[in-house]
Amino acid sequence: MTDVAEKIVSGDIRALSRAASWIEDRRPEAEILLRELFPRTGHAMILGITGPPGAGKSTLCDHIVRTLRDEGKTVGVIAVDPSSPYTGGAILGDRIRMQQHHADEGVFIRSMATRGCLGGLARATTEMTMLLDAAGRGVVIVETVGVGQDEVEIARLAGVTIVVLVPGMGDDVQAIKAGIIEIADVFVINKSDMPGAEKLERELNGYLGLSHRPDGWTPKIVHTVASEGKGIGEALAAVREYYAQSAAKSHMAEIWSRRLREMLRERLLDRIPAKEFSAAGRDVAEKRRDPYSIINDWLERL
Ligand SMILES: Nc1nc2c(ncn2[C@@H]2O[C@H](COP(=O)(O)OP(=O)(O)OP(=O)(O)O)[C@@H](O)[C@H]2O)c(=O)[nH]1
Ligand SMILES: [Mg+2]
Structure with missing residues (x-):
């Protein structure tokens, strides 16, 4: 385990506070840390x-x-x-x-x-x-x-x-x-x-x-x-x-299946820049392209 993860598991409050800020600020360190901590x-x-x-x-x-x-x-x-x-x-x-x-x-x-x-x-x-x-x-x-x-x-x-x-x-x-x-x-x-x-x-x-x-x-x-x-x-x-x-246990499985869906959706959406959505929106509105071919292009690229 990394030093931070080790400290968190052992109950170090300062490490915990720092990690909480990573989550709030959507810092990439948060994901790395949470993957490590997941088994705990x-x-x-x-x-x-x-x-x-x-x-x-x-x-x-x-x-x-x-x-x-x-x-x-x-x-x-x-x-x-x-x-x-x-x-x-x-x-x-x-x-x-x-x-x-x-x-x-x-x-x-x-x-x-x-x-x-x-x-x-x-x-x-x-x-x-x-x-x-x-x-x-x-x-x-x-x-x-x-x-x-x-x-x-x-x-x-x-x-x-x-x-x-x-x-x-x-x-x-x-x-x-x-x-x-x-x-x-x-x-x-x-x-x-x-x-x-x-x-x-x-x-x-x-x-x-x-x-x-x-x-x-x-x-x-x-x-x-x-x-x-x-x-x-x-x-x-x-x-x-x-x-x-x-x-309560089956409830947790349900929670995670929903979370996984949301996580996948977020991940996929994160990979298409916002300005590309705007441009594609204009293309569809002005009939330059149909929405289905745009989605298919994106899916292929991902
Ligand atoms: N009479 C009465 N007042 C209560 C009781 N429980 C809480 N209060 C009062 O209700 C008010 C609101 O209490 P909070 O605990 O802040 O309520 P909350 O649901 O957390 O409020 P928000 O987070 O703002 O939505 C406070 O003034 C409490 O003192 C109760 O059982 N009886
Ligand atoms: Mg409250």
């Missing part, structure tokens, strides 16, 4: 936490981190903000909330915002989880803000996903985008100190009664008051119950 991955539990803005994801995450630290586990936290191309308030908030862990080397925190293209963010998030996994972090938490399709894509990268909902979000579960409901292995109804938590649970149960997952798992519903640290143990227990059974 596959041990961490990758836990996705997603849900609408302000649902209490970070507060919940913070308590889960504390519980895991009390158990003696090391943790990696990746806070992803696909909705904002800028370093927005959400990310700053996450940073501040997790500040209390800053002196603890057992908690490695990284915030990531989209840098232009979302595909790149999904890739960087995957790579970051691989890095933290290889570095021996027992649990890697990926917190994703929002409820859109983009967020769902990122949440799908996790081995087990918590969807955080809050009472009074809308009239019923239908108001929540279907995509986010479908990725939940565990539902956390946070802010259960507010009215409407029971109603939300009934609606969720109604929804779950109608839908059948291919893996046969029925998502658990857990009530929490994250701001008071209530229900954290139950949430973690539900996560572990899902993770312990075989469904």
Whole structure:
């Protein structure tokens, strides 16, 4: 192993930070390193936490981190903000909330915002989880803000996903985008100190009664008051119950088959310069060439 890889595997924080920056900056060193580290991955539990803005994801995450630290586990936290191309308030908030862990080397925190293209963010998030996994972090938490399709894509990268909902979000579960409901292995109804938590649970149960997952798992519903640290143990227990059974393994195969497709697509696209796409677009629009022959030419060249 190279020196950097060796250091990362042995838990060196500075080497880990440097490698994380390589991933964020899309440096070629990142790929070389991750290929080397790959055999060391596959041990961490990758836990996705997603849900609408302000649902209490970070507060919940913070308590889960504390519980895991009390158990003696090391943790990696990746806070992803696909909705904002800028370093927005959400990310700053996450940073501040997790500040209390800053002196603890057992908690490695990284915030990531989209840098232009979302595909790149999904890739960087995957790579970051691989890095933290290889570095021996027992649990890697990926917190994703929002409820859109983009967020769902990122949440799908996790081995087990918590969807955080809050009472009074809308009239019923239908108001929540279907995509986010479908990725939940565990539902956390946070802010259960507010009215409407029971109603939300009934609606969720109604929804779950109608839908059948291919893996046969029925998502658990857990009530929490994250701001008071209530229900954290139950949430973690539900996560572990899902993770312990075989469904999680086939889920990983599904994740990788999707990732491989995306990786291939990115690679192929990277090999055609953007200006060539523009020129070809003009050729087709102005009927100088048909699109099929352009694609065939590219495929032959690659
Ligand atoms: N009443 C109540 N408030 C809560 C609870 N959990 C979190 N909050 C508050 O809700 C607000 C948002 O919490 P966050 O943890 O930042 O929520 P988030 O989902 O991470 O927010 P974004 O990352 O911005 O999407 C904060 O003011 C919390 O103190 C809860 O169980 N009950
Ligand atoms: Mg947050």
